[in-house]
Amino acid sequence: MRRYDYLIVGAGLFGSVFAQRMTEMGKDCLIIEKRPHVGGNIYTRETEGIQVHMYGPHIFHTVHAHVWEYVNRFAKFNHFRYEPLAVYEGRLYHLPFNMNTFHEMWDVRTPEEARKILEKQRAEIKGQPRNLEEQAVSLVGRDIYRILIQGYTEKQWGRPCSELPGFIIRRLPLRMRYDNNYFDDPYQGIPIGGYTRMVERMLKGIPVELNTDFFEDREHFRRIADTILYTGPLDAYFDYCYGPLEYRSLRFETETLGMENYQGAAGVNYTERDVPFTRITEHKHFEFGTQKKTVITREYPLEWKKGEEPYYPVNDEKNVEIYEKYRELADREEKVLMGGRLADYLYYNMDSVVRAALRLADQEERKRGG
Numbered sequence: 244m245r246r247y248d249y250l251i252v253g254a255g256l257f258g259s260v261f262a263q264r265m266t267e268m269g270k271d272c273l274i275i276e277k278r279p280h281v282g283g284n285i286y287t288r289e290t291e292g293i294q295v296h297m298y299g300p301h302i303f304h305t306v307h308a309h310v311w312e313y314v315n316r317f318a319k320f321n322h323f324r325y326e327p328l329a330v331y332e333g334r335l336y337h338l339p340f341n342m343n344t345f346h347e348m349w350d351v352r353t354p355e356e357a358r359k360i361l362e363k364q365r366a367e368i369k370g371q372p373r374n375l376e377e378q379a380v381s382l383v384g385r386d387i388y389r390i391l392i393q394g395y396t397e398k399q400w401g402r403p404c405s406e407l408p409g410f411i412i413r414r415l416p417l418r419m420r421y422d423n424n425y426f427d428d429p430y431q432g433i434p435i436g437g438y439t440r441m442v443e444r445m446l447k448g449i450p451v452e453l454n455t456d457f458f459e460d461r462e463h464f465r466r467i468a469d470t471i472l473y474t475g476p477l478d479a480y481f482d483y484c485y486g487p488l489e490y491r492s493l494r495f496e497t498e499t500l501g502m503e504n505y506q507g508a509a510g511v512n513y514t515e516r517d518v519p520f521t522r523i524t525e526h527k528h529f530e531f532g533t534q535k536k537t538v539i540t541r542e543y544p545l546e547w548k549k550g551e552e553p554y555y556p557v558n559d560e561k562n563v564e565i566y567e568k569y570r571e572l573a574d575r576e577e578k579v580l581m582g583g584r585l586a587d588y589l590y591y592n593m594d595s596v597v598r599a600a601l602r603l604a605d606q607e608e609r610k611r612g613g
């Protein structure tokens with residue numbers, strides 16, 4: 244029986260980066276992946292010459308030069324900038340919250356005019372915001388909260404904003420400039436040819452067994468490797484002994500349309516509560532495509548049930564408490580490393596995943612080096 248230095252559970256971004264680095268350092272790695280493809284949630288598949296983001300729109304962005312240099316070894320990135328729009332009752336607004344949004348919302352033109360309205364509306368919240376609603380109003384005021392945040396967030400998370408943690412909304416920039424770039428990061432783009440190709444390049448020469456679930460034969464997988472890196476859900480690893488961690492799930496409805504350009508932007512958010520989907524992605528715009536046809540995806544948020552794909556961890560108090568208990572068990576595991584958005588139960592962006600996987604690989608190398 245062949246033995247490996249590392250068995251990596253999951254060919255998502257975390258598992259792939261870790262496997263790439265360890266292989267480069269001379270270690271033997273085997274990856275198993277329960278899905279029929281590599282890439283995890285960043286998987287892209289070509290349809291009509293368009294790279295379709297099969298698990299939701301993914302834009303790479305980072306402040307970390309070393310992360311950017313690392314991913315650029317495996318793909319050439321284009322100059323795409325994410326500038327999504329929001330629709331509410333038939334009107335379009337620019338995102339993230341910036342002078343264009345304030346102009347559309349209040350017909351103001353100068354930062355000073357916008358600041359006065361924002362300050363007045365923010366004053367409603369006294370003291371530290373205790374939940375997402377208070378956090379949002381204290382950042383952007385009641386109007387923007389009602390039109391651009393409340394409906395979208397309650398659909399996305401399936402809970403009232405008054406019961407959600409404020410940090411979810413702090414991801415979004417607020418700018419007193421006319422600037423629709425969704426991210427502040429200096430390095431941004433989309434890998435030309437798709438994320439799948441980027442991951443395949445990382446995995447060149449590394450054996451990958453697809454359609455293989457770790458839990459179908461844990462003992463076998465333990466026997467064939469010195470160390471396991473597990474990037475699946477933390478609660479599943481411990482047979483849900485403290486109960487399941489909650490996630491939000493998504494349903495993607497993708498269709499090919501016989502027209503060149505459906506919405507003129509990669510992303511349009513539907514912020515009304517009554518529209519059942521949160522956004523429509525038009526994939527060709529990530530690569531400035533000029534094909535005759537177009538592919539769009541509507542994204543419907545769902546409560547997660549066992550057996551469905553978990554997407555967003557619900558990092559509220561109750562779940563974080565359960566997570567801590569699993570974490571204690573994980574820390575006691577010998578020869579098992581854990582990482583990635585599912586094992587860490589964190590709302591990670593891709594660059595944080597790459598960073599954490601590179602760090603873990605370095606730690607392993609140091610440990611082995613003495």
Ligand code: FAD
Pocket residue numbers: 252253254255256257258275276277278282283284285298299300301302303304455456457458474475476493554555582583584585591592593594596
């Ligand atoms: P995953 O991609 O989930 O990989 C884990 C892999 O492990 C999966 O392939 C899974 O099938 C496999 N696995 C699990 N259990 C087992 C098992 N028992 N046996 C075998 N295999 C198993 N980030 C950005 O930076 N920019 C964005 O624009 C962005 N947009 C996003 C949009 C959406 C809708 C979502 C949900 C996330 C977005 N992200 C974005 C975050 C990004 O998707 C993640 O940071 C990244 O994909 C996480 O990689 P991972 O390897 O940790 O997890």
Ligand code: UDP
Pocket residue numbers: 329338391392393395396399411412414415512514
């Ligand atoms: N959000 C919102 N309105 C929007 C876009 C985002 O209220 O039009 C809120 C929502 O709560 C969301 C959070 O901001 O969960 C973070 O948005 P982001 O676009 O970063 O979410 P992701 O792309 O990760 O789903």
